[in-house]
Amino acid sequence: MPKRLSLFHDAHRIYADAFVADAERHVNSAVAGITISAAFASATMYSSGHHLEVIAWFVAVAAIGLARVLLLRPGLRGTGEISAIAKCKSLVILALANGVVWGLGGFAAATVATPGQFFMISILLSGMMGASAMSYGAIAMPVPAFVVPAGLGFLAVWVAFPDAPLATGSIATIAYVAVLIRGAFSNERSFIAKLRAEERATDSAETVRLLMNDFTEQASDWLWEIDGGLRIVNPSDRFIHVAGREGLQLSGKAFLDLFDETSERRQLESELRNRRVFRKLTLPLTISGKRRWWALSARPCEANGGFRGVASDVTAQREAEARINHMAHYDALTNLANRYLFNASLDHALNRLLDRHRICVLYLDLDQFKGINDTLGHAVGDALLREVGKRLENTLNGRGLVARLGGDEFAVLLQDENLDHVAMTIAHRIMENLRDPYVIEGSEICIGTSIGVAFADPQGPSASDLMKHADLALYRAKELGRGKVVVFESALVEFALARRELEMDLRTALTDGDLRLHFQPLMDLQTNKILGYEALVRWHHPERGLILPDEFIPLAEQTGLIVELGEWVIREAAATARLLPGELTISINLSPAQLRSSQLLATVVSAVAHAGIAPSRLELEITEGVFLEDSEDCMRILRELRTFGVRIALDDFGTGYSSFGYLRRFPFNTIKIDRSFVAELRESDDCRRIVRAISDLAHGMGMSVTAEGIEDVSQLSMLRDLGCEVGQGFLLGKPMPFQLQMGKSLQTG
């Protein structure tokens, strides 16, 4: 469809209002100017004698002017509102009418006027055209509508009267018309360009405003502004909301008063007073009774002499940081300081130690804690540790730092002038307080503690040495038996060194063949026949002579050498069993550490195979200590050994913790009653009753009972009466090398 020819293009329609408004501004002065010019022209022509025509012409000009004023009257209503574009169109029509009237008037004047009069009218008309070009305002179309017919009138004069000077005036007029039209359109273009630029500017301002709203409503940040007196100016809705106040309460309020009186607030005040830019300054404040943290960044604002900035609520972040910090320094279970904080505090205290002051570390370890954890479960173990932590804190009552270093190890840091006496009093009080029974989940639990104590003064030792000293003292306390307090002394270092030396020697003993097995007979108490022998390891030290297992087995266990040592014992014992007549058995002692080694089963199987004996000719003796270890794995290995066919005995029965429970956890072949019961048989009714109970229980469960440490005949006969079928002891035969043992049995046999 062909596009309809139109006077106006899109820009006119879009900016019609602006065009009309511009035209409105000029209309009164323009119409007044035109009317006055027409009056002059009429007055000039009046003398030509054509009065009626002159008056009619003037009336026409005035009427068109009036119509224009009425058209552009602001808020013109008629039957309905006239649209701006319709007004523009009407304006063009009026301009055209005006031009026609002036053109006709000019031509008519030329026919009757004297050259002087016509010159006068020409000048008036040129001025009119120039003025009118501007009088329509920014809209261009009325200008050609007016100046073209008006100019044509003059052109007609030139055509009709070709002789100068009128012709010259006409040509000048035509050039003038062209310039005016061009100027009008260029004026219109720049007007439209200006409007567009304004529009873009408002557009982007609006976008910014929308974005700002979004920003303040959705983001966790908000903007704030304060004046030169540090008072809040124009708080945004979000600012008011997060501050938990009414808008009026916040506006004009002293900014600093929002924040809690802290060093951070003093820093903020200093930044503001010195008009410095600052970034991410974090301050605490209290809103509705709750402490919150805001991070502020701002720069001085020249416009109001104050500051403008952005703030965000970083409370959650602060709290997370605080939690992480707490976790890094405190033990999650007991909420006591952890090893890290304890060491840091110790360093700090040592660095700032005053003359004559001392520092003391108490290093604690619960006795038999593992047994509780294993038998009563980890939940009870945890509850016990928490309870121990509480008792420690109550005992210290703020006089020192209590820490849990891990597992069942605790430490206390003390600092004072006359510390020696104080520290020992506290250590013993701790010992007593921790010894009181605990009731956890309905069960009553008793637990002891061993404590190592070490001191430092400004001269030394260093923090790490101090901890080593306390550790050595604790080790010694455990060695001396449980429930002891030992103060570090330099002899303990020598002791530790000697142990270190012994450890090295033990390594070489294994390779140099300095270990030997002695054998002690096990005897049937009814028939007095030897049933087998227990293999007991001995160390022939090249310098120190014979060393008994009680001295080096614990060392081998601590250093892990026990696995290698145990393997040697197993092979040696199995090889010896092969030399024994008939069904005689060999008993082998196992350490808990050996049961933890995945090698054990393979070692036993290969030793048995190598010796070419029935597996049942070996009996492995374990102690209750096994149950204090990671018992599930140990139990599995024990079951596998039993399935293979070796016998399993529970050694030293009755000395450990919660003994009877263990009998239900594994089907032992033999129970060996500890020699401490045998030693007291004569004196103690209780002992006799216990031995009777053990043997009844064991027989009931299909286990045989061996009594250890039989040293005299009365013990022997009592044990027979109490139902023990097997006996072992110096009375029946001392441990000795195999050859000697064989020689003896040949003699006695």
Ligand code: C2E
């Ligand atoms: P145990 O398994 O209870 O061995 C019995 C201990 O009691 C032996 O001490 C033995 O000499 C001693 N004994 C035997 N009859 C009597 C007596 O009538 N009166 C007294 N007072 N003592 C008697 P020994 O040989 O010093 O061994 C001590 C402990 O060392 C053993 O106790 C055992 O637990 C451990 N042990 C010995 N050899 C080995 C080994 O090859 N491997 C492991 N892991 N431990 C071993």
Ligand code: MG
């Ligand atoms: Mg034994």
Ligand code: MG
């Ligand atoms: Mg024993």
